[in-house]
Amino acid sequence: MQEKDIRNLKLDSICVQGGYQPKNGEPRIAPIVQSTTYKYDNADTVGNLFDLKESGYFYTRLANPTLGYLEEKVAQLEGGIAAVATSSGQAATLLSILTICSNGDHIISMNNLYGGTHTLLGSTIGRFGISTSFVNLNDIDEIRAAVRDNTKLIFAETIGNPAVGVLDIEKVANVAHEYGLPLIVDNTLASPVLCRPIDFGADIVTHSSTKYLDGHATSVGGIIVDSGKFDWTGGRFDCLTEPDPNYHGLSYTKSFGNLSYTTRARAVFMRDFGPIMSPFNGFLTNLGIETLALRMERHSKNALAIAQYLEGHDKVEWIRYPGLKSSEDKDLADKYLKNGASGVIAFGVKGGIEKTKKWIDSLKLISLVVHVADVRSHALHPASMTHRQLSEEDLLKAGIKPNMVRLSVGIENVEDIINDIDQAFKNI
Structure with missing residues (x-):
């Protein structure tokens, strides 16, 4: 062609x-x-x-x-x-x-x-x-x-x-x-x-x-x-x-x-x-x-389901995901992300930094790696890891709160991902 x-x-x-x-x-x-x-x-x-x-x-x-x-x-x-x-x-x-x-x-x-x-x-x-x-x-x-x-x-x-x-x-x-x-x-x-x-x-x-x-x-x-x-x-x-x-x-x-x-x-x-x-x-x-279109569809579908689950969880203080109806960016997502809002979710664990770290340490299926956006699910604490070089003021300006988790949702079965999130919450 x-x-x-x-x-x-x-x-x-x-x-x-x-x-x-x-x-x-x-x-x-x-x-x-x-x-x-x-x-x-x-x-x-x-x-x-x-x-x-x-x-x-x-x-x-x-x-x-x-x-x-x-x-x-x-x-x-x-x-x-x-x-x-x-x-x-x-x-x-x-x-x-x-x-x-x-x-x-x-x-x-x-x-x-x-x-x-x-x-x-x-x-x-x-x-x-x-x-x-x-x-x-x-x-x-x-x-x-x-x-x-x-x-x-x-x-x-x-x-x-x-x-x-x-x-x-x-x-x-x-x-x-x-x-x-x-x-x-x-x-x-x-x-x-x-x-x-x-x-x-x-x-x-x-x-x-x-x-x-x-x-x-x-x-x-x-x-x-x-x-x-x-x-x-x-x-x-x-x-x-x-x-x-x-x-x-x-x-x-x-x-x-x-x-x-x-x-x-x-x-x-x-x-x-x-x-x-x-x-x-x-x-x-x-x-x-070659499989990008297939993967992005699955990443987005899984992430939306998990974001909806987290939105109603009593141990989640706040959540950001453009695909949620409650998102402040929902109108922008509807305009620019019509085929899905991707696979990355930001949310805050109630109880501060130590509770957040304990939640991450309790994960089994979801891995703690310095990476985002591949087929596997990952979780990371930006304030103490990827963005630790920023001052507290710059962290807040960038929208990064002390209890933020960056959850990169993979293409595994969504029930398995949610079950892992749930058992980690039970540990805190």
């Missing part, structure tokens, strides 16, 4: 059929190209590859055929024009920002982020001269007040990790575009099966593919997807419009048009930093995506 035909398929079909399209006599399953380098017959071809005058593979630190199949599939799923696979979700977030930001620049971010991303934006990249203003989720007045002359982007998560607040993508995208800024959305906890942020105005989408895309906790990786819709020539992005001396004065926007963002991400930052996904991890992630 041609790419245009693939893109006309439903998302669950693209999960299976997208990306790799074998020719006559070729392997039906996307192969692992476990090679660092590639043979050519003449010097000019290799020179043209280095100068970005021709496309192709010449060194796996920049690109690899196995990763190319994965990138194409995820781009098709998200409705983008191109993608770049990275060594981790953190690498995807970092490269998505550095592609258009440098020393002296400023970004705006929602405050309900994964702990590692919060530290990356709030501390680490600050040491490289890029400052971040954190604003409350979906607060348009705060976003407007935070915009500066040197602001380069707005960053957010479709479903916040771990407090599961839902981003009003369209509203935030509209205010971003009003100021000539791109909106970058981390779509990890929703996946393109449940939400495609580009359809609602997002310009760049990132994933920790380690989570639902892989789905089996085998492969660390990340993905950056470019919508191809943002106009980079509006005046804020000279790194894309002005000549790059490292490529003989080439202008990315003039030479590559709507592919200028992903071209620079690969040709500059993948080249110089080298955070490429391994071909084997690309193979496993591609394999995982």
